[in-house]
Amino acid sequence: MAEEKKAWWKEAVIYQIYPRSFADSNGDGIGDLNGITAHLDYLETLGIDVIWLSPVYKSPNDDNGYDISDYRDIMDDFGTMEDFDRLLAEAHRHHIKIVMDLVVNHTSDEHAWFIESRSSKDNPYRDYYIWKDPKNGKEPNNWGACFGGSAWEFDERTGMYYLHCFSKKQPDLNWENPKVRDEVFDMMNWWCEKGIDGFRMDVISMISKDQSFPDGTVEDGLYGNFSPYVCNGPRVHEFLQEMNSRVLSHYDLLTVGEAAGVTIEEAQKYANNEGTELGMVFQFEHVDLVRGPIGKWTDQKPKLADFRHIMNKWQYELEGKAWNSLFLDNHDQPRAVSRFANDSEKYRVVSAKMLATCLHMLKGTPYIYQGEELGMTNVYFDKLEDYRDIESINAFHQYVDNGLVKAEDMMRYLKEISRDNARTPMQWDDSKNAGFTDGTPWINVNPNYKEINAKAALADPDSVFHYYQELIRLRHTLPIIVYGKFQGLLEDSETIYAYKRILDGQVLTVACNFTDQEQDCVLCEDPTAEELISNYKGHKAGKLQPYEARVILHK
Structure with a gap:
């Protein structure tokens, strides 16, 4: 196998901040830039390399900042451009890079x-x-x-x-117009000259539309699906290559594209090794595993076999051709421990550690969503008025008001899938409002903040936080975790996710039990191997305990 091309962003661990919910510095109930700056010590202690900042630009906030009215100014809720400049300088002083969220498929209708x-x-x-x-x-x-x-x-x-592929207050830009591209590239260069370190590109796979605008297949009983005519459209690679030549190639940036509907073949183009487009893409197959009669809205849990099949497919197919991004949750997804593991009091900590092990030992750049390092869970709101997310509220009315779903069923689906599960305030301590704000939070705090919070986690050497800290340290120490070739193991198992990483004669074995039952497993029984990390202090010979994860390095 040809040696993998090295890059700083392949070796990095990225931490996504949703500013509205991270930390409020002025008591208005909304997180802000100064709140982030105040917690840089915490992030440096965790060990992350990069902050991906969800949009902080000027916005009327119809879709929580993804509707931008001015790309060169800061949303009033979040502070000023001086506050941003201070955050950027302080982050760099803490050895942390800043990646901006680039939203250029659409603007606000107030732009x-x-x-x-x-x-x-x-x-x-x-x-x-x-x-x-x-x-x-x-x-x-x-x-x-x-x-x-x-x-x-x-x-x-x-x-x-x-x-408007999203809200009616988010009109789509016409990328066919070269003047639009000129404006976007000029704006991107402006931010790069300011000193930022990269871009996460919102729905970037949607910027090129099929110019015949044909009807789509009706899948939800109401409207046609635009995906075949909008996602990975006819000129998308041409547009991104132009972006690369006019902006990205002039700086040493991390670039990741949110690519809804992306296939492996398309991903190999977006994130190609020659670097003519982007560094990596987000694919969503593993978080879109379970779909019901009305699409994503369901309370069914994904099966391990399906999850592993998709994760392994992307590992194998991008090997040597393109770079993977690794994530389980973000601002648009429910909490990982609630969706893929077990957020009960008994198993939350151990299963959150297991999930982290499984993800961070794969090949690709790992992303941590704020609070994931604490094992934060879904909020499980039981009243519609507690929700703030436009997608959740609109979906409730669309399906319930049209008689397609009963109200109690839709509320159950929202509890599992709503984007607001990830958007409740960061849980800093056990004081009022979890230490997020002195005011009234813009969205309710998860009631479990008394037990699950950063202050408690930092004080507990066995916390999820300290486990993430060790995973990050290992990644920074061992090239095999970054560049080693992937090889799946036990690929027919219904209960265990296992694989190897191989580099320069070294072999790493990873075994993760995704169930609350003990499982037979002899993969990690090599007495000559070094155990790198595990979420259990003691092991049972030939067994994996409930949600146990083990990583060993064969000598």
């Missing part, structure tokens, strides 16, 4: 470009967005938006529809 665009058909900004005439007095096609309803919004002033 100056869209205000101009909708003002008249002959405005110079008209073609910055995607406008279509009505078809037979209705929408140009049957596409449904990701947040419910039609993907087209009628604009009375000019008698035309504009495309």
Whole structure:
């Protein structure tokens, strides 16, 4: 096997911060930039290398900052550009890099470009967005938006529809227009000159649309699926290669693209070893494993065999061709320990450690979502009014009001899947509001903060936090964890996820029990091997205890 091309971002561990929910410095109930700066010591202690900052740009906040009205200013809720500059400087002083969230598939409808665009058909900004005439007095096609309803919004002033793949306040940019690309690349260079260290690119696989705009297959009984005509569209690689040549190649950046609907073949292009597009992509097969009659909204749990099959497929198929990103949760996903493991009082800590072991020993760059290092769990709200997420609220009304789902069933699905599970405030200590704010938090704190919080975790040498700290230290110490070749083991098991990593004659064996029952397993019984990490102090010969994880290095 050819030696893997080395890069700092392959060796890094990335920590995602959702600013609204991380730490509030001024008592208004909303997390902010100064709150992040105040906790850099904590992140340096954890050992992470990079912060991925969810959007902090100026925004009316229809979709929690993913609707941007000014790419070169900071949202009032989060502070000022001076606050950002201080965060960037302080993070660098703590040996932590900053990656910005780049949202350029769409803007806010309050962005100056869209205000101009909708003002008249002959405005110079008209073609910055995607406008279509009505078809037979209705929408140009049957596409449904990701947040419910039609993907087209009628604009009375000019008698035309504009495309919005998400909220109607998030009109899609027209990347076919070279002026749009010029504006985006100029803005990206501006941030790079400011000293940031990379971009996480929101729904970047959607920037190129099939220009014939055909109807989609109706899957939810209401609207057509736009994915085949929007995701990985006809010019997406051309656009990203232009972005690379005009921006990315001029700096030493971490770049990761959120690529909904990405196939392995497409990923090999996006994250190719030649570096002509991006460093890596987020694929979502492993978090979209279980789908019901209304898509993602279900309370069924994924099966280990299905999960392993997808994770291993991506390990094998990108080997030597492209780089993997490794994640189990983020701001759009429920909490990992609640979804893939066991968040009960008995097994939460040990199963959170097991999940972390399984993920961080795979080949690729691992991402930690804020609070994951504490074993934070789903919040399980039981009232719709407790939810803040536009997707969750819209889905409830779309499916319940149309008689497709009973209200109690939809509430059960939200408890499992809603994005707000990840957006409850970071649990810093056991004081009021988990130490997140002195005011009223914008969304309720998870009631279990008295037991699950950073202060308690730092004081407990057996905490999930200290386990993550050791996983990160091992990654920084052992090249085999970063660059070793992957080889799956026990690939028919319904209970154990196991694999090897191989580099320069060294072999690492990883075995993880995904159940609450003891399992037979002899993979880690080599008496000459060194145990690198385990979530149990004592082992049983030939067994893996409930949610036990073991990693050994063969000499």
